[in-house]
Amino acid sequence: MIDEHKDSAVNNSRRNFIKNTALAAAGFMIVPRHVLGGRGFLAPSDRLMVAGVGVGGKGQSNLASIYNGGKSEIAFLCDVDDRRAANSIKSFPKAKYYKDYREMLDKDGKNIDGVVVSTPDHNHAMIAMAAMQLGKHVYVEKPLSHDIYEARKLTEAASRYQVVTQMGNQGASGDGVRQLQEWYDAGVIGKVHTVYCWTDRPSWPQGILWPSTNGEVPKELDWDLWLGSAPYKPYIEKLVPFNWRGWWDYGTGAIGDMGCHLVEPPFRVLGLDTPIDVQCSVGSIYVDEFKRGYFPDSCPPSSHVIMTFEKTKKTKGNVQIHWMDGGIKPARPEELGPNEPFGTNGVIFEGTKGKMMCGVYGADPRLLPLSRNNEVHTKQKIERIKGGVEGHYWQWAEAAIAGYGKMQLSxxxxxxxxxxxxxxxxxxxxRGTDVQRPKANGKGFEYPGRDIKLLWDKENLRVTNFDDVNQFVKREYRQGWSLGM
Known part of the structure; x- marks a missing residue:
């Protein structure tokens, strides 16, 4: 277990750091670079001093892309697994290495300008919040958080602490989503009423029981630090570094992994907010001929979710987005030829005057039928991001150097x-589909969540007609860990 007193000491140190830097700014004519101009400010001539938390896999590529933008110095590396960190340590030999992000922020917070968070989902929010409370700009991998409550608090904190923020859904900076938006704003497909998003994920195990056999923790891995905010469980084989995505304690399933890439285009193009209701069905794994498996710890093998959004000025009435994963796909559009590519991941917009589609990241935007792409010509009205998808990283670094509020981000x-x-x-x-209740006659169980539509109260962050799922809006952190507010 993490020492709760140590965690408290780190939080106190963080608060003292903020207080002391403010006093220093008021008391001296010559001030250090990280204090100049107040919280979240860098001198225009400076390079961004970056700390990475979770520096293997996607974290490794995130740091490499930010560094190659030419305006950042990867100065600090932090990972709970020395094996995963090895390549980044080799790439950035001058960077100081830590295992615990709290120790890094406590000891070297004054030397850090921006923090890149690329850990598993369940630890995103508390790391990002700790950094923002120190006035650090943050780049956080998708999804932004594990819980709805965390997402709301991070959004509020970005404004409160006036730091530059970016989530790692790189397609938001791509040319594709901008082309889709220009077509839509020009009225090429009329008003959209229905959208389909689909993915072939998961590519990791889901719909399974938690293994009954414990594994041996690798000597390079600090298992307690890896668990972080999640409930304590013994280590199991193959969970690290990737298969955690299929377990609710750590991951957010296929929609958490790919939704930020596939739902982002309609979200942006149509100007949507959070849904007013959601309903779903999920794929089943049967343990025998008559009984469906019950696996509440694990995401299902496939799902089809229908989200309803209130009408915006850009839509025809309410809009429905269909999310499909696990290999489920919508019907092939009639306008798409039988041998024309449909894609294993994609998005279809259905409007009153036509349809358009794209692939993951909003790439390969197309009007349907494909012949329309040679007939329709619209003016480019939306500025493109230098470097496109890769520029997503550079944009954050440049905006952080410019200072809060100086640049628009994707x-x-x-x-x-x-x-x-x-x-x-x-x-x-x-998750509601796995809510299990004993039947009134005492014989077996019923699953009420499989046959209802959840009504969402945005202001109060709760489902109003099925209280069983509200426990998942905000989970309890393990003792010694907190969101630090």
Whole structure:
């Protein structure tokens, strides 16, 4: 277990750091670079001093992309697993290495300008919040958080602490979603009423029981730190570094992994907010001929979620987005030829005057039928991001150097927060299908969540007609860990 007193000491140190830097700014004519101009400010001539938390896998590529933008120095590395950190340590040999992000922020917070968070989902929020409370700009991998409550609090904190934020859904900076928006704003497909988003994920095990056999913790891994905010469980084989995505304690399933890439285009193009209701059905795994498996710890093998959004000025009435994963796909559009590519991941917009579609990240935007792409010509009205998808990283670094409020970003928390909330609200419907109650006659169980539509109260962050799932809106952190507010 993490020492609760140590955690408290780190929080106190964080508060003292903020207080002391403010006093220093008031008391001296010559001030250090990280204090100059107040919280979240960098001198224009400076490079961004970056700390990475979770620096293997996606974290490794995130840091490499931010560094290659030319305006950042990867100065600090933090990972609970020395094996995963090895390549980043080799790539950035001058960077100081930590295992615990709290120790890093406590000892070297004054030397850090921005923090890149690329850990498993369940630890995103508390790391990002700790950094923002120190006035650090943050780049957080998708999804922004594990819980709806966390997403809301991170969104509020970005404004409160006036730091530059970006979520790692790189397609938000791509040319594709901008082309879709220009077509839509020009009225090419009329007003959209229905959207389909689909993915072939999960590519990891789901719909399974937690293994009954414990594994041996690798000597390079600090298992307690890896668990972080999640409930304590013994280590099992193959959970790290990737299969955690299929377990509710750590991951957010297929929609958490791919939703930020696939739901983002309609969210942006149609100007949507969080849904007013969600409903779903999920794929089944049967343990025998007559009985469906019950696996409440694990995401289902497939799901189909229908989200309803209130009418906006850009839509025809309410809009429905269908989310499909696990290989489920919508019907092939009639306008798409039988041998024309449909894709294993994609989005279809259905409007009153036509249809358009794209792939993951909003890439490969197309009007349907495909012949329309040679006939329709619209003016480019939306500025493109230098570097496109890759520029998503550079944009954050440049905005952090410029200072809070100086540059527009593609996926700041004010946009990424509601998008993440939307996906996690959908997960309430998915998790609701496994709510189990004894039947009135005492013979077996019933599953009421499989046959209802969840009504969402945005202001109060709760489902109003099925209280069983509200426990998942805000989970209890393990003792010694907190969101630090």
């Amino acid at each position: 996926s700041p928390f004010e946009i990424a927060g509601p998008l993440t909330e939307t996906l996690l609200i959908s997960n309430l419907a998915i």
